Amino acid sequence: MTLINTNPCFHALIPAAGSGSRMGSELPKQYIDLLGRPVIRHTLDALLAVESLSRIWVVLAPDDIHWPRYKWPADSRITVLHCGGATRAESVANALQEVALHADAQTWMLVHDAARACVSPRLVARMIETLADDPVGGLLAVPVADTLKRAGDDGRVAQTIPRAGMWQAQTPQMFRLAMLRDALAAHPEVTDEAGAIEACGLSPRLIASDATNFKVTFPDDLAMAARLLGSAAESTK
Numbered sequence: 001m002t003l004i005n006t007n008p009c010f011h012a013l014i015p016a017a018g019s020g021s022r023m024g025s026e027l028p029k030q031y032i033d034l035l036g037r038p039v040i041r042h043t044l045d046a047l048l049a050v051e052s053l054s055r056i057w058v059v060l061a062p063d064d065i066h067w068p069r070y071k072w073p074a075d076s077r078i079t080v081l082h083c084g085g086a087t088r089a090e091s092v093a094n095a096l097q098e099v100a101l102h103a104d105a106q107t108w109m110l111v112h113d114a115a116r117a118c119v120s121p122r123l124v125a126r127m128i129e130t131l132a133d134d135p136v137g138g139l140l141a142v143p144v145a146d147t148l149k150r151a152g153d154d155g156r157v158a159q160t161i162p163r164a165g166m167w168q169a170q171t172p173q174m175f176r177l178a179m180l181r182d183a184l185a186a187h188p189e190v191t192d193e194a195g196a197i198e199a200c201g202l203s204p205r206l207i208a209s210d211a212t213n214f215k216v217t218f219p220d221d222l223a224m225a226a227r228l229l230g231s232a233a234e235s236t237k
């Protein structure tokens with residue numbers, strides 16, 4: 001397979017069209033306050049700090065009323081798309097159709113959850129360096145440390161799953177624009193980009209990350225994210 005581009009371009013795509021029902025909040029979780037700013041602002045700032053990202057696409061729900069209420073960084077790399085869909089995969093697929101009108105088919109797309117606000121710019125930069133010449137692409141992930149249990153309908157353990165070789169998928173997930181667009185069109189049922197690429201018979205590369213790149217999902221996660229971002233800000237003073 002010869003996919004290597006001598007001058008590759010790297011774009012980030014942030015799906016932010018979810019309602020965040022697990023957070024139990026009226027406000028979609030990407031807009032919930034975290035240290036005085038919406039969650040997605042921290043995510044955006046982290047990606048803006050990655051110099052090799054030449055564009056950052058933010059994908060909102062078509063009826064999003066929250067984005068205009070905030071002040072956003074005046075950075076020409078940011079473009080907002082109002083094409084979110086019913087699922088995360090649909091939001092990403094819709095956005096890729098629009099991005100394809102402006103970008104080369106071989107552009108590397110780093111799809112990153114709006115709700116992973118503690119992502120490290122250094123880790124994203126390392127991921128880009130590691131995967132820039134990869135024929136498939138890959139994702140940040142963490143080796144599973146705990147023993148895994150499958151629950152039965154009665155709330156009791158139905159099965160213990162061996163954890164050897166198991167990884168927990170995170171984002172960014174980095175694949176070339178045309179490959180990812182075609183994979184998501186063929187496999188819209190997936191819950192992450194890597195799943196669509198795998199369903200096409202390819203093997204994304206796992207890039208070791210850590211637990212700090214977690215997804216703000218439940219109310220308790222906000223306090224953890226505030227602690228992490230607060231101590232990161234302290235250490236740069």
Ligand code: C5P
Nearest residue numbers: 015016017018086087088091113114115
């Ligand atoms: O709901 P979940 O935590 O899996 O969402 C992951 C990311 O996908 C979030 O940033 C969310 O806003 C986004 N999403 C989306 N469109 C949807 C559902 C989720 O862009 N329909």
